[in-house]
Amino acid sequence: MSLATALPATRSEEAAYVRRAIEGDPQALQWVARTQEARVRRLLVRILGPRQDLDDLVQNVFLELCRALPRFRHDSRLSTFVGGITVRVARRAMSPTAWFRRRGEMPEEPVALESAPDAQSLAAERVRRTRRALSKLSDKKRIAFLLWALEGVDVAEIAEMMDASVSATRSRIFYAQKELKRLAQTDPYLRELMEEP
Amino acid sequence: MTHLDDDLRAQLLRDAERGEPVAPRGGVDLEALMASRGPALVREGRRRRAATRVGALALAAMIPLGLWVYSRATSEDDAPTVASRPSAAPECAARAARAREGAVDGLRDEGFAAFEAEAGAAARVEVAGPCETRIDLSRGAIAVHARDLAGGALSVRTPVGEVTVRGTIFRVAVERGALAVEVAEGRVAVRAGGRERVVAAGERWRSGGEPTELAPEASAALDARVRSWTARAAAAVEAPTGAREGEATSGTSGREPGQPRAGASDTSEDTSEDTRAAREREVSAESPGHAGGGLARARARGGAGDAPEPTDPEQFALEAEAARRSGDLARARALYRQLGGGRGPTAEGAWIRLARLELEQGDPRAARQALARRARFGRGFFDAEARWLEVRAREAAGDLAGATREARGLVEAHPGTPQSTAAEAWLAQR
Numbered sequence: 001m002s003l004a005t006a007l008p009a010t011r012s013e014e015a016a017y018v019r020r021a022i023e024g025d026p027q028a029l030q031w032v033a034r035t036q037e038a039r040v041r042r043l044l045v046r047i048l049g050p051r052q053d054l055d056d057l058v059q060n061v062f063l064e065l066c067r068a069l070p071r072f073r074h075d076s077r078l079s080t081f082v083g084g085i086t087v088r089v090a091r092r093a094m095s096p097t098a099w100f101r102r103r104g105e106m107p108e109e110p111v112a113l114e115s116a117p118d119a120q121s122l123a124a125e126r127v128r129r130t131r132r133a134l135s136k137l138s139d140k141k142r143i144a145f146l147l148w149a150l151e152g153v154d155v156a157e158i159a160e161m162m163d164a165s166v167s168a169t170r171s172r173i174f175y176a177q178k179e180l181k182r183l184a185q186t187d188p189y190l191r192e193l194m195e196e197p
Numbered sequence: 198m199t200h201l202d203d204d205l206r207a208q209l210l211r212d213a214e215r216g217e218p219v220a221p222r223g224g225v226d227l228e229a230l231m232a233s234r235g236p237a238l239v240r241e242g243r244r245r246r247a248a249t250r251v252g253a254l255a256l257a258a259m260i261p262l263g264l265w266v267y268s269r270a271t272s273e274d275d276a277p278t279v280a281s282r283p284s285a286a287p288e289c290a291a292r293a294a295r296a297r298e299g300a301v302d303g304l305r306d307e308g309f310a311a312f313e314a315e316a317g318a319a320a321r322v323e324v325a326g327p328c329e330t331r332i333d334l335s336r337g338a339i340a341v342h343a344r345d346l347a348g349g350a351l352s353v354r355t356p357v358g359e360v361t362v363r364g365t366i367f368r369v370a371v372e373r374g375a376l377a378v379e380v381a382e383g384r385v386a387v388r389a390g391g392r393e394r395v396v397a398a399g400e401r402w403r404s405g406g407e408p409t410e411l412a413p414e415a416s417a418a419l420d421a422r423v424r425s426w427t428a429r430a431a432a433a434v435e436a437p438t439g440a441r442e443g444e445a446t447s448g449t450s451g452r453e454p455g456q457p458r459a460g461a462s463d464t465s466e467d468t469s470e471d472t473r474a475a476r477e478r479e480v481s482a483e484s485p486g487h488a489g490g491g492l493a494r495a496r497a498r499g500g501a502g503d504a505p506e507p508t509d510p511e512q513f514a515l516e517a518e519a520a521r522r523s524g525d526l527a528r529a530r531a532l533y534r535q536l537g538g539g540r541g542p543t544a545e546g547a548w549i550r551l552a553r554l555e556l557e558q559g560d561p562r563a564a565r566q567a568l569a570r571r572a573r574f575g576r577g578f579f580d581a582e583a584r585w586l587e588v589r590a591r592e593a594a595g596d597l598a599g600a601t602r603e604a605r606g607l608v609e610a611h612p613g614t615p616q617s618t619a620a621e622a623w624l625a626q627r
Binding site: 022027029033037045049050059062120125126127130155170174193194 | 205
C-alpha cells in the first residue's frame, strides 16, 4: 500500500505519520499535505472569503506547518494544529503588510457556480453581507464567529485553534452574533436570515 | 449569558455551502512542494525550537544569577559603613555608632552628646546616618549638651522647626505651638517657617520673633544643669566600690583628650522641685536599709546626721544636697568634705558646693578655704565657676580689689561662658 493512496483510519495511524513528518520524512509530509489541503483551503475561504491569492495562502500555511511541526505535542488532532496555523495565516492576510497595502486590495474572486439559481444567489449575498457586517469587529471575534457559523467548528476546537480559553471564545462568538443581529435590523437580507427557521 | 443561536448558525452554514463553495485547487502541486522543501523546513523548525529552549534555559538561569549579583552589589553598598568603608569623618562615624535609637526618658548620655527630656516631653533619638543624630521633639522641652560631634551633625526636629547643633549647650521647647530656643554656650542654627537663623550664646529665640538676650541666671542654670549630667556620669565611673567597673570603662572611653573632665557640681538650683523631691525620697528610702552602713565615718568627720553613710559619690552628692536643703548644714559640710577627698570631677564639684554653701551662710572665709581645697584640680571642670565664687567671696569679705582682679581673670580665661558674662556685668557696675 503506497503512502499516496493510504489514508489514516485511526488516530494512532495519524500519530505515526505525524511522527515521521516531524523527523522530516518527505513521504509523510506529502501525506499531511494531501489530507489537510482541502480543509485548509475551506477554512481560508470561510474566514477570508474567496480571494485571488488563496493558493498563495494555502502554500504559506503548509510551509509554516513544516517549521512548526517540531512543536507538535501529540495531545490534539493534527487537523486542529493545522487549523491554528491557518487562522494565524488568515489573520495576517486580514492585516496586510505595507507591501500588500501598496499593491492595493485583493479583489474577491467570484465563485464559479455551475448554475446560479435564485437560492444560491441569495445565499451568496447573505454570506457576503454577513462578512461585511462583521468587518467592523476585531479579528478575534470575527474569525471565531466565522469558524463557528460558516465552517461549523465547535467552540472547544476554535478555542484551541485560536490559542484562547473556551469561555473567551464563546464570548467572542456571542458578541459577534449580537452585532450581526443589531445590523440585521437595517439589512433586508440579514433580516430575512434571522427570520428563517 | 452567552447564548449562541444555533438556528442562525445552521442557516449560515447552509448559506455558506450553497452560496460560497470552496474554489478548486490551484496550479501549485502542494505535495511536490512539501516533498522538496518540507524536510529542510522541518529541520529549520527543529533548530529554532532547540535555540528557543537554550535561550529560555539561559534566561531562566540568568534571572536568579542576576538577582544574586544585584543583591550582592546592593548589600555591599548598603552595608554599615562604620567599620568596612573608609569614611570622610571616621571619628564622628564611630561616635554616632554609639547613639542608641529610641525614646528619651530623662537623661541620656551618649558620650559625644547628652540630652535630658523634661517632664512631659515626648522626644526620640534617631540615627539618621553614620555621622548624623536626630532628636525628634514633638512635645515639651529637651536640654542638649553637644560635647564633641567631631564633624558630625546633631539636630533637634520639632513640628515647628529644626535646630541644628554647632557644638553647644542649648534648650529647645515647644510651647503652645511655638518653638523656643535658649543657647547657653556655642550657637545653633534654627530653621523654621522657611527661614534659617543662628542663635548665639546668651540668646533666646522664639518662633515669630527676633532673638532676645537670655537672662544670665537662665543661662547659668542651663549650663550647670548640663554639667551636672557629666558629673553624674563621672560619679558612676568613679564608684569606690568598683561595682560599676564595666560602666566606668565605657564611660571613660567616650572622653576625648582635649575635652573637659566631668565632675560633680552644685547645680541643684536648676533641677525642678519634682526631681529634687524624687531624689530626696530616693535617698531617704535607701538610707534605712543600707547594709553595713552606719554613720561612724560621717560622724567622725562631720559629727552630724543619723542616716547611714552613702556608698558612692553620686549618693554622697545627693545626700549632701538633701542635708543642705533640710537645714542639716553640719551633715552637708561633712559629706561635701568627705566627697572632696576623693578623685576626679566629683570631688572637685563637692568643694564648689561647699564654697557656695559657705557663701550662702555668709562665711566668705570658709568659702575661700573650700575653693583653696578645690585648687588642686587646676583648671579642672569647674574652673569658671570656682573663679566666679572667688569673686563673690572676696567681694563679701570686702576685698574689692582682689574681686576685680579675679573677675578680670575670669573674663580672660573663660570668655563666652555664663560666669564670664556675669563677671563682665559685675565689673561694669564697679
